[in-house]
Structure formats: structure tokens, C-alpha cells
Amino acid sequence: MTTSANSRLDAALLASMPVLFVALWSTGFIGAKFGLPHAEPFTFLFIRFVLTLALLIPLVKVMGGAWPGNWRLRGHIAVSGLLVHAAYLGGVFYGIYLGMPAGLTALLVGLQPLLTATLAGPLLGERITAIQWLGLALGLVGIAMVLGSKLDPGTASFQGFGLGALACVLVALAGITLGTLYQKRFCTGMPLLSGTVVQYLSAGVLLGLGALLLEERHIEWTATFVLTLGWLVLVLSIAAILLLMALIRRGEASRVASLFYLVPPVTALQAWWLFDERLPMTALVGMAVTIVGVVLAARGQARR
Template sequence: MYTSRGITAAPHRDALLGAAIGTAFVVTWSSGFIGAQLGAGAAPASTLLAWRFIVAGGLLLAWAAWRRPRIPPRDLALHVLIGALGQGGYLYGVFAAAEHGVSAGVDNLITALQPLIAAVLAVPVLGERITRRQLAGFAAGVGGVALVVGGDLRGGAPPWAYALPLAATLCLVGATLLERRTRPSIGLLDALTVQAGISALLFTALAGATGGLAPPADPAFWTAVAVLVGPAMLGGYGLYWVNVRRSGVGRASALLYLTPPATMLGAWALFGSTLTPLSLAGVLACAAAVAVVLRAPAAGSRRNGRGPRALRRSRVRRAAADPEAWGGSPPTPERRRAASR
């Protein structure tokens, strides 16, 4: 079959770009857990979160003041709600659960339900497709996370505290579905500016109400803030939305299964945490689960009967009919027949 160089190279470049963005997302999202661990002994969670968003919001607002973007009122209102759910609600649930005695393992395991819940709800809400193979991959991902965090699955917290990470998970799912359903038109940095601003207001009010707004002088606190602002928020949270927009809710959410293994490896490298054979098996299980989900046909690719092969044939036919695809010479009948196969 005759194909133009551009037709064959474009999907390859797109796949490499997607893999690079996905890898960067997993690493930077996982840094949020490392930052939380760095600052855990220096200040309460409300103080750490308040200053995370005060710093992040200040930087983003300064950038916005220089650019002077025009944000439609509808998009402003939507991103206020998305930020309140995806950053305020999600982070408060995760951090508050830890403060009330929920172990990191249980916290991670409950929030690991997010990809499965998001993928299932994206079917009726967004019209995305989920195949049986993908559903099996999502379920296997939960099992892999359970193996990764198996050494820290302990009780001791009051029963109501276990609802906090579940509420956090539902907040992130709600923010994701809302953004995809309404499709605000503003760019990513403008969206992050609005979301950081509302989160700064929420967590500043919370920290002020509990008397914990004043930051400590401990260098560990400011190191944690730097990690939470740079890699975790501007990197991880920003790349989360990039992945959602590029590949859909289900496939992007599946990458979250790789964050507990990445966090575990980071904690081992930085804090000397123990790696057990069971947790290493969990790493492999998570990787296999994500591979199953991502290798399945993209959501919605067959809604109109045009799967990946049909779309590729269509592109090749168009290229065959375009003289520019053949260096300016008109396509011969033989080339047309070959391209239509």
C-alpha cells in the first residue's frame, strides 16, 4: 500500500507525545503525596494547603495580570465550581482523612476507585464507550493498588472518617465530568488561575477559622509548599486536564493507577521506605491494568462505525487523491487502487 510520509509519521508522533505527557503526569501527580509527607510534621494540613494555593494563586494571578485574558462569565463560574470540587473538595478529603487517622494505604485504596467510577459514569454522561476489556483493566487496577498499599491497610480511624477519601474521589470525578460536559473555552493556565484562586479563598478561610493560617519558619514546610505548587499543581494537576482533553475521561483516569506505585518508589528513594515483594507485584499489576485500558480502542472511536482502521484508510484515500501527497505528481490508477485496499 502506498502511504505518504506525513500520514504514517503523524500517528507515531502523536503516540510518542501522549506517552511523554502521560509519564510526566504520573511523576508530577505523585509528587503531591511526597510534598504532603514532607510537610506533615511541620504544620497542619489546612495550613499547608492554604499556603500552597496562596503561593500558586499569587503566581498565576501575576501572570494573568500581565496577559490580561478575557474570561467569559460562564467559563469563570464553571471553573470556580470545578476548582472547588477538583482541588478544594478532593484535597480536603484526602488530607482530612489522614488527619483523622485513616492510613495512607486505605486513603490510596479508596481514591483508587476514581478511574473506575469516572469511566463508568462517562458512559451515560459523556457518551464515551467502555469495553469489557477496559472494564476488566479498571478492576484489575484497583487490585494492583491494593497490593501496592497492602502493608498499610490498617484501621484505627473513626468509621465516618473513611467517608472522607470517598467524598474526595467523588469530587474529582464530578469536576472531571463537569468540565468535559460543559467544555469551557478558556486555556489551561487561565483555568488553573481561577481554580487556584477559589481554592486559596477556601483553604485560607479554613486555616484562619482553625487558627492555623500563620506559616511556620521550618524549612521543611516551605520545601513542601514548593513541591506542592510546582510539580504537583502546575505539573500534575495541569497535566491531568491535558490528558483528559487529549484522550477522554476513562483513559486519562486510568493513569491514576500508576501514581501509588510511583509514590511508593519515590518514598523509597527519598525516605527509605520498605519495598516488599507484594508491593512490587502490585506495581506490575497496576502497569498491566493501565496497558489493558490504553490498548483498547479509544472511547467513542466506533460510535459511527469508523474504527481506527477505517479512519486510517480514509486518511490514506484522501492522501492518494491529493497530488501534494505524491510530490506534486497526480496519483496513478494503481496508486488509487492500492490506497483504497
């Protein structure tokens, strides 16, 4: 193969990597939907983190990755892990466990860039631009359209899922938002791979305690559950992290960030195909409005 052909192949692979990353990332919500009928949320996540750490720790040694330099940084990374993994994934999994549709879950937690851009002002001293305020307004209008289409005025509850499920997903949104801000403020020197190990350790301990104290810890070791668990560990927790590392090294992280806006509609499409989850036209329009708002808010932050 000629040098020019190799260059074109490398360029094609590089161009496809951000799309592949987001496509894989969106399956996390689908994996929760497949696995949760067979295990309770905290139990499911605890097993996932234990298996992930069993693979990730040797991988750090093989790849020669550096560990966080001091205990203070490790402590900050552990706190970010409690927010980014324990609160976020725990909220997502419990919300889906309680009946929240996977597509709607992805949309709600997909507000994270919008909420992060808004809170960066008071928490990090960053100025909020007019574009960000417009994005926030559009995001709220879009979410109102989506949730309004599920609201039953007669019972003041949501069709197909309860307010508890909504509360869990809002906890997930708060966790990923505050975790992002905390990591940006206190974990700037975090090595990605070994730092992820520290995050998974702290999150695994908390989720393990949650499973011990709040759940029966019964697991149905069906083929569906085993395959789902394998996918979440190998593809989401390992392969996606390695792919992200490769993208960051190649300077493509910004493309990944922009493509994250496609996660909610991609998840909704997968959920429709696999589980026949349907959203009315009002909700679909609201999803589009919300995504536009998130894009405006994130781009307004990037241009400052």
C-alpha cells in the first residue's frame, strides 16, 4: 500500500472515530434497559465496576500510564468519581429501572452541557453570554414540550413512569453537571486512564454500599444479562475510554463534544427499534428544540 493510500486510510479512520465513540456511548442507555430486568441498579453497576477495574488496572500497567501524583489530587479525583459515575450512572439506571424511557433519559441527562455552561458563571466566575441564556431558554422550552406530552393532568403523574423515576434522572443530571465542574476546577492534572481507575474505585465502593443496604442483590444470570454486562464493561467502560484517549491525543476531543448532541436522538432511535419506545410529535419537536439549546449554550461557552 502506498504512502498516500496509507494517509487516506488514516484520515478516514480518524474521521470515523468521533462518530464511533458517540455511537458506542449512546448504547449505555440501551444496555441499562436490557440488563435491569435481571438485576437491581446498584447491584448491576457494582458488578460492572468490579469487572471493569479487574481489566483496567492491569491495562494501566501494560500501557505504562502514570498515576495521580499526590493524595490530594487522588482525593479530588475520587470525589469527581462519586459525582460523574456513582450519582450519574446510579440515577440513570434507577430512573430506567423505575420506568423512564431510555430515549427520554438520554435527553434529560443530555442537558448537562447546557446546565454546566450556566452554572460555570456563579461557580467558576465565568461570564454567561447572551447566546448561553438563549440556549438555556430553548432547552427549558424543549424539555417542557417533551415532558408535557407525557403529563396526565388527571393524576398529576407521568404516563409510563412515576415522579420517582424523574427525580432519579434529575439526580443523574446534577451529578454529571457538578462532577464536570468539580473535575474542571480540581482535577486538571488527572491522567485519563489511571484517573478513571480512581473514579471507578470510589464510585464502586459507594454503589456497593447502596446495593448492600438498599437492595436484595438477586441476579438472574441469563444470557441477555451476561451479554449486556460484557458489552457495558468491554465496550463502554474500556473501549470507549481508550477511544477517547486516542481522540484527545490526536486533538479531536472537541469533535467528540459536539457530536454528544446526537446521543439523545440516536438513543431514542435505538430504543424505538429495540423496545418500541414511541414519542409523540410534540415530544420529537421538543427534543429538537432542546438539542438546539444545548448546542447554543455549549458554543457560547467555547467562544469566550
